[in-house]
Amino acid sequence: MFSHKDVWVFDLDNTLYPADADLWPKIDARITLFMAHLFGLDGMSSRALQKYYYERYGTTLRGLMEQHRVSAEEFLAFAHDVDRSGLKPNHTLAASIAALPGRKLILTNGSRDHALRTAEALGIHDMFEDVFDIVAADFVPKPEAATYERFFDRHGVDPKRAVMFEDLARNLVVPHERGMTTALVVPKPGQADHREAFEMVTEAAPPHIDFVISDLEAFLDEVARTLRGGPDGA
Template sequence: MPPSLAPIRNWIFDLDNTLYPASADLFAQIDVKMTAYVADLLGTDLVEARRIQKAYFLGHGTTLAGLMKEHKVDPLHYLDFVHDIEMEVLEENLPLAAAIARLPGRKIVFTNGDGPYARRVLDRLGLGASFEAIHDIHAMDLAPKPAPSAYAGLCAAFGLDPAQSLFVDDMARNLAPAKAIGMTTVWVDNGSEQAEGTDRSFVDYTTHDLTHWLQGIL
């Protein structure tokens, strides 16, 4: 373990496009379902629904957060609908499972998705037994990353010292609040990031392949 990572005792991972490659394009299925949900809810065509969906994502952190604020959408109904997808595109990743198993300390999934969906993804990847817990959108009181309250709630729920914690996410903007409270940050730069400026001062490490990066530090 590099000396700079020796203090890390809590290894926190985003789920989508982080624990599996963005090339799997699983989120594309969810994206289609979100657009369809917005179109049905608002009675618009799919083009306008997608514009609204992306505006809510950028303005509120997730499409769900925007729909809840603007239209009082039932989060359980929404999540059940958008997560009802096929997962054959995901492949078991035994090297990643082995690398995570070797990390010293606690391992937690921190996702804007919900627990049942996250468990389906982890099982498909062969990571079902790799993590102590899943801190999902419900545990965040439906206030998603990058809301600072999501990170504070995570630390409070598991008694985490941010100075001993490392957070990995494919969305660079989700790393900024983690860095602000003292976490070490890893950006999985795999093309899934939305273009939102060039400031990456809150990123400590960058990788294009999480498995390769973990194997390298071990």
């Protein structure tokens, strides 16, 4: 399955860092605070509206832009202004990504600045050719088909030669339809899971997901060994 793959595409949040990291809850809380300041709502009401926009529009930002013409730059700067000291360099992951043949790209609904700072904290920023962020997507988030088409066009990616790693199953539907190999990254047993309830796969993986993995480093190592034709892949 991987012998003809030479483009490796990674989501950022809850994919390239562990599911139980504290980064996403911090960002989530910042978004709630932004909503509270914007509308003068209490925390509970702000969070309910935040999650409504998130589920309906794919990101809270898109809902705010469409319904209230909120400045995307202001929102992204506020939401991603968080302490990343809880993230530690992951040298194992860096080596695993480096061992993959071909190009490596990040495709995120967050901002480029957030992706670069997070990747730097993880010690993997040098592994990637580029970041395709929500601004490059013209603020149309995954899982919209237009976002993937912009990504393919901008970076000259043939989806049939690419693999997509994501923590949200709905964001893998279009990649699979376009011919990408898809891998859903889920928490390890016992790890916290910060996904929303509607985002979780509770039964057998749907047909648009080729692999479900809880250990990204081990999976990438196995793929790299297979492609090298080593003892585990001969």
